[in-house]
Amino acid sequence: MKKAFPILGLLTAVLLSYALYEALVVAPQEQTMGDVQRIFYYHVPSAWTAFLLFAINFLASVLYLVRRNPQTDRIANWVVMALAVLTCTGGYVFRSALPKDVYPSSVATTGIAIAGLYFLIRKYFSEQGTDILALTTAEVGVVFCTVVLVTGPLWARPVWGIWWTWDLRLTSTLVLWLIYVSYLVLRRFSSSGETPVLAAALAVFGALDVPLVYFSIWFFRTQHPQPVIGGGGSIDPRMLHVLLINWLAFLCFAFLVCWSRYRLERIQRDVEETQALEALLEPGGQVR
Amino acid sequence: MSAPTGITRATLTKDLRLEWRSKDALNSMLFFALLVVVVFSFSFDPNAEESRVIAGGLVWVAFLFAAVVALNQTWARELRNQVLDAYRVSPAPANALFLAKAIGNFLFVVVLEAVMTPLFIVFYKLHALGPAWQLFPVAVLGTWAIVVNGTFFAAMSLRTRSREIMLPLLLFPITIPALLSMVEATTTILVGDPSTSAKFWIVLLATYDVVFTTGSLALFETVLHAE
Amino acid sequence: MTDANTVRAHADPIITVANLVKQFGRFAALRGVNASFEAARFYAILGDNGAGKTTMLRVLAGLVRPTRGEVSILGHRHPRKACREFGYMAHPSLLYDEMSGMENLRYFGQLYGIADDARCSSSITAVGLDPSLERPVGQYSQGMRQRMSLARALLHDPKILLLDEPFSNVDIHSAREMVKLLAGMRDGGKTILVVTHQASLLDGAADEFVWMQTGQIIHRTRDRAFMETA
Numbered sequence: 001m002k003k004a005f006p007i008l009g010l011l012t013a014v015l016l017s018y019a020l021y022e023a024l025v026v027a028p029q030e031q032t033m034g035d036v037q038r039i040f041y042y043h044v045p046s047a048w049t050a051f052l053l054f055a056i057n058f059l060a061s062v063l064y065l066v067r068r069n070p071q072t073d074r075i076a077n078w079v080v081m082a083l084a085v086l087t088c089t090g091g092y093v094f095r096s097a098l099p100k101d102v103y104p105s106s107v108a109t110t111g112i113a114i115a116g117l118y119f120l121i122r123k124y125f126s127e128q129g130t131d132i133l134a135l136t137t138a139e140v141g142v143v144f145c146t147v148v149l150v151t152g153p154l155w156a157r158p159v160w161g162i163w164w165t166w167d168l169r170l171t172s173t174l175v176l177w178l179i180y181v182s183y184l185v186l187r188r189f190s191s192s193g194e195t196p197v198l199a200a201a202l203a204v205f206g207a208l209d210v211p212l213v214y215f216s217i218w219f220f221r222t223q224h225p226q227p228v229i230g231g232g233g234s235i236d237p238r239m240l241h242v243l244l245i246n247w248l249a250f251l252c253f254a255f256l257v258c259w260s261r262y263r264l265e266r267i268q269r270d271v272e273e274t275q276a277l278e279a280l281l282e283p284g285g286q287v288r
Numbered sequence: 289m290s291a292p293t294g295i296t297r298a299t300l301t302k303d304l305r306l307e308w309r310s311k312d313a314l315n316s317m318l319f320f321a322l323l324v325v326v327v328f329s330f331s332f333d334p335n336a337e338e339s340r341v342i343a344g345g346l347v348w349v350a351f352l353f354a355a356v357v358a359l360n361q362t363w364a365r366e367l368r369n370q371v372l373d374a375y376r377v378s379p380a381p382a383n384a385l386f387l388a389k390a391i392g393n394f395l396f397v398v399v400l401e402a403v404m405t406p407l408f409i410v411f412y413k414l415h416a417l418g419p420a421w422q423l424f425p426v427a428v429l430g431t432w433a434i435v436v437n438g439t440f441f442a443a444m445s446l447r448t449r450s451r452e453i454m455l456p457l458l459l460f461p462i463t464i465p466a467l468l469s470m471v472e473a474t475t476t477i478l479v480g481d482p483s484t485s486a487k488f489w490i491v492l493l494a495t496y497d498v499v500f501t502t503g504s505l506a507l508f509e510t511v512l513h514a515e
Numbered sequence: 516m517t518d519a520n521t522v523r524a525h526a527d528p529i530i531t532v533a534n535l536v537k538q539f540g541r542f543a544a545l546r547g548v549n550a551s552f553e554a555a556r557f558y559a560i561l562g563d564n565g566a567g568k569t570t571m572l573r574v575l576a577g578l579v580r581p582t583r584g585e586v587s588i589l590g591h592r593h594p595r596k597a598c599r600e601f602g603y604m605a606h607p608s609l610l611y612d613e614m615s616g617m618e619n620l621r622y623f624g625q626l627y628g629i630a631d632d633a634r635c636s637s638s639i640t641a642v643g644l645d646p647s648l649e650r651p652v653g654q655y656s657q658g659m660r661q662r663m664s665l666a667r668a669l670l671h672d673p674k675i676l677l678l679d680e681p682f683s684n685v686d687i688h689s690a691r692e693m694v695k696l697l698a699g700m701r702d703g704g705k706t707i708l709v710v711t712h713q714a715s716l717l718d719g720a721a722d723e724f725v726w727m728q729t730g731q732i733i734h735r736t737r738d739r740a741f742m743e744t745a
Binding site for chain 3: 294295298299302306309310365368369370371373374375376377378379380513515
């Protein structure tokens, strides 16, 4: 494990530099916005990374809550498998009901990916490990989310002359950011015994909120039309290529940071536990 | 086996009786509600036309702040003398307690709203140009949205540091879609624009209420027993 | 009183804890406690502050989840499942200050499915208080409040009583009354665990004294006299 880290670190550094080069030099210049548009290669992958991290946080939180009790654990396994099957088949059965640019195959892939992630986390992380994973992904996710919220206005200002518009994606990201910052505050301020449970409950609430946030802002915008940051519509395949390279680089970077944070937290907790139990020599068992 | 509804009813009656006995909390909350309306009126002094456009937002922000003050003392009596421990060791289901507290808070906040609304109407010369009856489901669903999450997060904040600030800190982000719905629905009804309808917002509010009431009932037991 | 113990047959333990560990951050309140407690006995749990007495009692009551280890109460692995069989009392009264004793018991009775006023009255009378007293519990003396709290713990006629510092700040008369009452209950078949600093109160009433220190049980004896190690 320890050997892999520097190698991965080097690879990530190389990948990031290459991605930057691609974004600044190789990618074609956008017609209307010019070079300012290149911030897109920073803005969008950060958003995707943040969403992925928050999705992992949600799964880890659910796992933590569910594994406190062997019964709920078993039920949850069946529910996740059923959901995976449902999304696979349902995507095809209800093909006509899907929105225009959503394909049954993507629905199926998402369903399988989520179920797969759930079982992977369940297999490789212990009860405490799931809690640390939730903490790690929340922290790193908030960082990437902040990048999205900063690059969005930075892009909007030269292009539209305004810092902020109630853009659907940007506003949804803002609310997600608020929810997860409150999550981190809760983790810091709650008493140590109950922190994992409360944080997990909040993460579940946050996840329940996300679709509602999306729909409410979507409808708000149909009532009060506003500029769209990030441009809708199809994307030039060369730009897509650069976008994906940047996303890959960001994912590697996020993975490295999460890994370090995870190990750091794990070591801290192990030290705490050892200190607590071995302070037999101290009268009263307290360690300063 | 004690029926959960029996426990909810017993808890609710007890809370209402205790609230009635010591009317201090109720009286000070009512006065606070009045103050909020007056302060808002000083800050925003529009004519009737403009006020219809912004009143939706103002009213609900005012309700939200009054609700937070009310929600913060939801569990105050249970915290004294560690009464919650007595509840936790009993066989009573946790969500019976939750429901009783949520309903109690709902009634409390509705009373506050009933005091604040006529004052707002007077100060802002409000008059609904759209279907005024729709304001009723908006008010009920919107208040429940704030209260159900507020009661849950109040329970979460019980053993945290800075308990009083923790509640709004957790509540506000999660209630954003509900707030947006309430404000937009109220504005649509007041302004009476024939091209739009508050129906979507009301449906969204109802969905929000169902989702979070279910979520709270499902998770409250876990939160109550989280040491 | 202690002679009766030799005559009584060795009963099966109804409460057992195995390798119980509880960690609060950097502080380990319990460090591997192993014990079993038998039915119809009166146990006094003693020790200094921070010895883990309260934590152990709260684990038994299901109020605290152990970091590691197992608990078994009347055959149930989770104390919550046995919650009808035990009554819990602590130094705070676990009562509403603004209601009278009877109103308090009526409410807490509801939580156990007891809708019977007569049971509430008899519980209050059993601890030596007047059920018709309208005064809110907040205005009681500490002795009266602890007795009312005991009435609340007894209301559903539990087999086990878990009492955490019930005699703290209680006047000596009330305390002695409570001890007599508890001894009577033990004779009637209840199992009683009392955490206290005032071991002398329980002389002649308790069947066994359990000494805890730094999160472990260090000694158990029939006899209160115990030379503490440095």
